[in-house]
Amino acid sequence: xxxxxxxxxxxxxxxxxxxxxxxxxxxxxxxxxxxxxxxxxxxxxxxxxxxxxxxxxxxxxxxxxxxxxxxxxxxxxxxxxxxxxxxxxxxxxxxxxxxxxxxxxxxxxxxxxxxxxxxxxxxxxxxxxxxxxxxxxxxxxxxxxxxxxxxxxxxxxxxxxxxxxxxxxxxxxxxxxxxxxxxxxxxxxxxxxxxxxxxxxxxxxxxxxxxxxxxxxxxxxxxxxxxxxxxxxxxxxxxxxxxxxxxxxxxxxxxxxxxxxxxxxxxxxxxxxxxxxxxxxxxxxxxxxxxxxxxxxxxxxxxxxxxxxxxxxxxxxxxxxxxxxxxxxxxxxxxxxxxxxxxxxxxxxxxxxxxxxxxxxxxxxxxxxxxxxxxxxxxxxxxxxxxxxxxxxxxx
Numbered sequence: 011x012x013x014x015x016x017x018x019x020x021x022x023x024x025x026x027x028x029x030x031x032x033x034x035x036x037x038x039x040x041x042x043x044x045x046x047x048x049x050x051x052x053x054x055x056x057x058x059x060x061x062x063x064x065x066x067x068x069x070x071x072x073x074x075x076x077x078x079x080x081x082x083x084x085x086x087x088x089x090x091x092x093x094x095x096x097x098x099x100x101x102x103x104x105x106x107x108x109x110x111x112x113x114x115x116x117x118x119x120x121x122x123x124x125x126x127x128x129x130x131x132x133x134x135x136x137x138x139x140x141x142x143x144x145x146x147x148x149x150x151x152x153x154x155x156x157x158x159x160x161x162x163x164x165x166x167x168x169x170x171x172x173x174x175x176x177x178x179x180x181x182x183x184x185x186x187x188x189x190x191x192x193x194x195x196x197x198x199x200x201x202x203x204x205x206x207x208x209x210x211x212x213x214x215x216x217x218x219x220x221x222x223x224x225x226x227x228x229x230x231x232x233x234x235x236x237x238x239x240x241x242x243x244x245x246x247x248x249x250x251x252x253x254x255x256x257x258x259x260x261x262x263x264x265x266x267x268x269x270x271x272x273x274x275x276x277x278x279x280x281x282x283x284x285x286x287x288x289x290x291x292x293x294x295x296x297x298x299x300x301x302x303x304x305x306x307x308x309x310x311x312x313x314x315x316x317x318x319x320x321x322x323x324x325x326x327x328x329x330x331x332x333x334x335x336x337x338x339x340x341x342x343x344x345x346x347x348x349x350x351x352x353x354x355x356x357x358x359x360x361x362x363x364x365x366x367x368x369x370x371x372x373x374x375x376x377x378x379x380x381x382x383x384x385x386x387x388x389x390x391x392x393x394x395x396x397x398x399x400x401x402x403x404x405x406x
Contacts, residue, residue, distance in 0.1 A: 016155025017399050021392045023149055031141050031387050038137045039121040039130040045108040051078030051166040054107040058164050065148040074174045078166020085147050087156025099187035100161045103143040105136055106168030110376050128382040134372025138382050139192030142369055142391050157401050168353050171314020183357035188328050191354040192369035196346050202367035203329055203345035207318035211277040216307045219271035229269025230305040233262045236273035238302035252282040316351035317359045324363035331404035335396035339389045368394055
């Protein structure tokens with residue numbers, strides 16, 4: 011297909027922005043921004059706001075009490091006199107500013123590029139996706155042509171389950187025409203059409219302290235209870251159904267010569283369908299409520315939760331539209347299912363047609379080996395811009 015009008019102008023402008031994109035990405039990666047570092051996450055937000063201001067794009071701040079603020083940037087599009095229909099529903103470009111890394115990580119591992127591969131904390135998950143969204147919004151602000159209002163939603167707490175971002179995301183999704191979540195493209199270049207849901211829990215166990223030599227029989231070991239609960243929780247894993255349970259953090263005890271009065275485990279539970287969640291959560295509650303070591307007590311708190319991303323018929327149509335748009339950007343794109351969770355599950359759950367992992371291609375997220383293929387920045391931006399411009403003809 012030969013691009014004309016706004017499509018030709020937007021894709022041509024994006025083709026000139028490679029170096030500018032990398033400059034924004036370098037600054038962003040070199041800014042601290044772990045989920046619990048509100049100051050750092052909001053500093054990344056300030057960079058987003060500065061960029062939008064330079065391009066004449068208004069930005070609304072939705073304050074976060076404990077975590078990074080949500081930013082909502084808007085670019086007008088479509089027919090402003092229309093009162094109903096898809097023409098006035100928002101086209102949402104979504105991404106999170108927080109990372110999983112501790113404070114000071116950018117100083118230890120600053121942004122670098124070698125042989126076309128960029129590295130640094132959060133370089134693909136998902137600061138490159140934020141930069142992509144920023145430049146797409148700027149392209150439409152500069153050249154027009156959007157078939158409806160564009161909303162760039164930049165949240166601040168996704169890596170811990172979006173405790174404050176979730177209601178903002180869900181409210182936006184309920185009035186969305188479509189949602190593009192710019193998590194990193196898969197190493198294969200694929201986008202994500204389905205994701206697991208996840209529940210993140212902490213279990214606190216109470217026993218009774220006693221001297222392990224002189225008064226052993228008076229003690230009640232919270233660590234003994236913890237050990238048996240871990241075995242029982244792990245036994246719920248069913249790989250054939252995509253169900254995994256991982257006790258990833260444990261702690262407890264007072265001293266080596268004291269029967270442990272306390273213990274803690276943190277559980278990561280991943281699942282595919284809502285029915286799986288209900289079944290396994292019921293079994294976890296049974297394990298928590300049972301005392302394997304008589305006299306112990308336990309309590310569980312859910313610290314965070316993601317919903318699964320499932321592909322509805324409208325989301326499948328959006329995927330097909332994106333694949334066609336990507337092909338005109340020189341990309342061959344397929345869809346994959348991912349075990350990782352993302353905010354796209356929240357948007358899909360409230361009925362918004364959603365596609366995930368449309369950001370630049372990268373891999374090994376959450377590790378020192380995290381990387382980004384910088385050559386994918388512009389083509390992936392062009393692919394999303396084309397998909398947006400063709401929403402009407404795609405029947406979305």
